[in-house]
Amino acid sequence: YFGLISFTLPQAAAIGIIGGADGPTAIYLSGKLAPELLGAIAVAAYSYMALVPLIQPPIMKALTTETERKIRMVQLRTVSKREKILFPVVLLLLVALLLPDAAPLLGMFCFGNLMRESGVVERLSDTVQNGLINIVTIFLGLSVGAKLVADKFLQPQTLGILLLGVIAFGIGTAAGVLMAKLLNLCSKNKINPLIGSAGVSAVPMA
Template sequence: MAIGSGIAPLVIFMGVGAMTDFGPLLANPRTLLLGAAAQFGIFATVLGALTLNYFGIISFTLPQAAAIGIIGGADGPTAIYLSGKLAPELLGAIAVAAYSYMALVPLIQPPIMKALTTDKERKIRMVQLRTVSKREKILFPAVLLLLVALLLPDAAPLLGMFCFGNLMRESGVVERLSDTVQNALINIVTIFLGLSVGAKLVADKFLQPQTLGILVLGVIAFCVGTAAGVLMAKLMNVFSRHKNQPADRLGGVSAVPMAARVSNKVGLEADGQNFLLMHAMARTWRGDRLGDRRRGDAQVRAGDVGRHPSRRCGCRPTSGLI
């Protein structure tokens, strides 16, 4: 029920919205590009799944490839929501891969970051450019929801709940509800979400070659997303007066809040007074929201292919897809 109806991911996003502070994003909007760079992992995963299908190694349809690709966004609820729409037969494997690699972020990200940066770059300190007003913080979720509803309506349910949760936080008039959503409600729903995913892990569906392919594609997606975020920070430093901290860009991968904690840890290892946690959390939220936009786009495109068999690019049809 929690997964089939899509209620659990929506409630979790409301809780995440209530925990989010968009101050660093509004103070420095150009860093949105860093969250966007981390989404390369999504595209790499989709192309990888279609490549495996093309060479006949493991069979994936285009809707299945789109669902697997969202693992690259490092966002468990989004991966569950999209796979439930496009590839419900792979939901268990996709959820396990997404949450497993989110838990392994402290092992996956630091070696990639250290290989692509110098010690001097890891010592760069971040500063907030300006103070963001209360009015800006209240208007932002309303404007964001309006734009998403007009431009990408398929992503509106997830982002709508996220914006609603953030509005509860920033308005300051429903503090009791905001506190409940941030803590008790999101914890309860997470438990039921985990139980629902576990119920989907039936042996005859989970122990398949496709599961192995999903796990391999998942780790590639995380590596590509991490590397893309770091390289984008280095590229922006070439043209920017205010230098960006590459370690902070690990947070562009939207594994909330683990990626931000890893960013902070790497920064402190280079400089004991370089606290990156709040800056990295802002990058994580950006990556998270851009991942939702990719989810909506994938649902539109893969759903369109599912309704028009002539556009399947040679992929086998799969039942249960929209």
């Protein structure tokens, strides 16, 4: 609650997912939890994803020492092709059993990963990674833009969404860095805490 601006619990949960810096996830969850805020949440999520190079570096530098930032990480082992193929299949089965509501979202992730790692649908994989993603992005932008009706978007509530969104984004980045530092206390192979910032989904910029 911020003076004249207040949110219900489902609305607050939808706004909080902005901290994950994942546009499609933010749109999906806000559509389920707070469809009336979908436009504003989508704008905030994609805006902060674009501002990753400005938002994350100060947080990362403030929470790490120069020595920690210079830690070199090595690959522990080579992951076999069988493991790469089994990963999306097993993940999708577990999600479908334990979190069926999230199955459509993670199912797309698993399907795309399987197409890439299987190596048997190179042409389809290339189309999905290039041409199709551009077309989907255009339609996604048009769909979200259609939700930005002036009488719903130009309100004090939108400022609250933008403010809470950047706070959530900062917390997400800080939590990833701090968790990496915590793991270093009990791990023989040291982890560069900066990799924790990639815990948010704004890749590859994160």
